[in-house]
Amino acid sequence: MNFSEQEWKAAQSQMADADPEQLKAQARMMKNMDKNTVRRMNPQFANMSDQELDMMATQMEMMASNPQMMKSAMQMMGGMDHKEATRKVNQARSGMAKPTMAGGYRKGDRVELHSLKGAAEHNGKQGTVVGPQGERVKVLLDDSESKTLALKVTNLTKLETTEEPVALPDATTMRKGMEAMSQADPEQLKAQAAAMRNMDPDTIRKMNPAMANLSDEAIKASADQMEAMAANPEMIKMAQQQLAGMSPEALEEQMRMVSQMSPDQQAKLQNAAKKMAANGDMEQLAKDMAAGKPPDAEAASKMMEALDEDAVQEMVGAMKQNPTMIKEMMKSSPMAANLTEEQLDQQVQALQNIDDETLKKFVGVAKKIHGIFKPFILGYSRLNRLCGGRLLQVLGVAAVALFVRSIARRFSGGEEAPDGLDALKEAAETVVAAAVTEEDEFAVEGEL
Structure with missing residues (x-):
């Protein structure tokens, strides 16, 4: 994306004078308006996808709802010159664009031209990828605001970005x-x-x-x-x-x-x-x-x-x-x-x-213990309220139930004594079921 220095200064001035309600209204308009219309009315959005426009509108809404975020954005824009702003925007655009062009190039990629025969005067020049043209890649040359060339990928060398390492945010930023x-x-x-x-x-x-x-x-x-x-x-x-x-x-x-x-x-x-x-x-x-x-x-x-x-x-x-x-x-x-x-x-x-x-x-x-006792745990709050905060006394019922069940099976010649955890699980479920039923009965009595 390319914009003139005058357009950048106008954007800085507009941001400095921005009113939160105006930003919200503009964001709503961007979301509700046909995206092709938005692109026609705003040349700076010409190469943005529908998703990118919606994301920009969402960010505008968030900024308008947060004075601190809005203030930070104003300070950032106010202290950024045209060259830096262009670099930042192209950097973001290159990341958002999918590598659908020949050679895996993206919009915003920086390239150097070489091995051109018909236009040898451009060899050694650098430019920015702006879009595809069939099997070729369109490049905007650095020494022109409008001159683009549709080139074969064999005539391009992708330049490595020299971004400064991103620093971790400090405590205040967090x-x-x-x-x-x-x-x-x-x-x-x-x-x-x-x-x-x-x-x-x-x-x-x-x-x-x-x-x-x-x-x-x-x-x-x-x-x-x-x-x-x-x-x-x-x-x-x-x-x-x-x-x-x-x-x-x-x-x-x-x-x-x-x-x-x-x-x-x-x-x-x-x-x-x-x-x-x-x-x-x-x-x-x-x-x-x-x-x-x-x-x-x-x-x-x-x-x-x-x-x-x-x-x-x-x-x-x-x-x-x-x-x-x-x-x-x-x-x-x-x-x-x-x-x-x-x-x-x-x-x-x-x-x-x-x-x-x-x-x-x-x-x-x-986690295993929780899975076994989950029916009991999930009933804890309700049972404690039902028992007037004396849930520990109710817990004794589970221990008694387990003891009686174990003794009965051992001395009655019935089934083999079950695993202790299985028995305790059944006992706990029985207590919960009984207590919940009792709670329902209390509720009915209270209504009479």
Whole structure:
């Protein structure tokens, strides 16, 4: 995409004077108007696809709804000259474009011309790929604003980009990003997630420093996670609270930890986070944790279902290499508000002492136990309310039922004594069923 210096200055002026409501109106117009009409009315959008136009409209809506994001965009545009703006736009365009041209070239690729015979005067010149023409590639020469040549791929050499390495975001940037996400409309987050899925991963890595080292799979998982969190605003608030309580050094260490993981490790963690964020009960769990309360039994049950042995092992393994960060994360949790420094150190040391195989085995056993007792766990909250908070007394019924059942079978010459876990499972289900029936009877009596 090429635009003149005057057009860039006009865009800077328009951005500086932009009104949020005007931006929203413009975004709605772009979404509802025929895309070919948008391209005809705005020459700078001429080479953009329908998906790219929709993504731009979504980003405009998000920016208009977030004053901080809008201010940052104004500052960025205000301090960028025409040459830098052209480079940035072409860089983004090259990532968004699919390699459908001969030789795998994309729009925005930088090339050098060589071995031309009929137009030998152009040999050695450089230009930018602007589109296909049959089996040839159209190139806009650097020394012209309109001169394009349709060339064979054998007459082109792709130039390597000399982009500066993308730096990891600092603590302030991370906090601002989380704040922006917490204020964003859920529908906008969903639209942004959809845009991420349709965008080339290389472009996302270039445009978003926080994702600079993520694999393609991890980026896709991030989009899924963003969409899931859109339905769970409490999850975002909980993460925001934890970020607020961590020191800048710990935050940056956390980012480095993730960046050093392999693509496979990142994908596992992202998928685990996606499962947990997509779970409706996670909203209640987030509220309880933010308030420093133990998690509700039903919410904890759902969390157990979302656990992945490999993902837990990867995260704990990475955290063991960063004991200072672990301690900072614990400190920032409301549930650790009453722990002393000594107690925190003991917990960190305990985590350091867990070997990988033991950890994986523990998670597997925990999930198995949860599967056995799930009918009982899911009824916990309701039963506790029914029993006036005296659920422990009700639990005794399960133990008695198991004991009586075992004794009866052993001394009556009946079936062979069943496995203890199977028996306890049946006993627990019996208690739950009885208690739920009793609760229904109480409800009927209350209505009389």
